[in-house]
Amino acid sequence: MDLFEEINKTKEDFPKLHSVTSEVKKQELNFYQGFAIGVFILCIFLGIIFGNLFSTCETTSYFYSDACLVSEFNFSLMITIWFVGLLVCIVLYAIGHIIALLTEISQKLSKFK
Numbered sequence: 063m064d065l066f067e068e069i070n071k072t073k074e075d076f077p078k079l080h081s082v083t084s085e086v087k088k089q090e091l092n093f094y095q096g097f098a099i100g101v102f103i104l105c106i107f108l109g110i111i112f113g114n115l116f117s118t119c120e121t122t123s124y125f126y127s128d129a130c131l132v133s134e135f136n137f138s139l140m141i142t143i144w145f146v147g148l149l150v151c152i153v154l155y156a157i158g159h160i161i162a163l164l165t166e167i168s169q170k171l172s173k174f175k
Contacts (some may be wrong), residue, residue, distance in 0.1 A: 101151050106147070
């Protein structure tokens with residue numbers, strides 16, 4: 063058994079890019095799935111904006127403890143907003159997918175009546 067022959071065998075089994083894109087184009091998004099994608103894009107921008115607005119204080123003044131000398135971008139807030147947004151969007155997208163499956167089942171069952 064030659065290693066290169068095994069690589070050539072497994073390489074032929076992978077789907078081509080054209081077949082993958084045509085399979086993806088067949089899928090239509092319903093309102094909930096499109097809304098989930100839109101909310102995720104909005105969460106990405108909100109995470110960047112809030113990370114900049116609510117910056118963290120790296121160095122404070124010696125005499126005035128409330129005075130911030132150097133402020134940094136708040137990465138933890140940005141990542142938190144992204145993560146929460148991702149979880150919300152996954153739930154919304156899953157609800158949309160369930161609704162799409164149920165409507166497909168309903169259409170198939172209505173053909174038999």
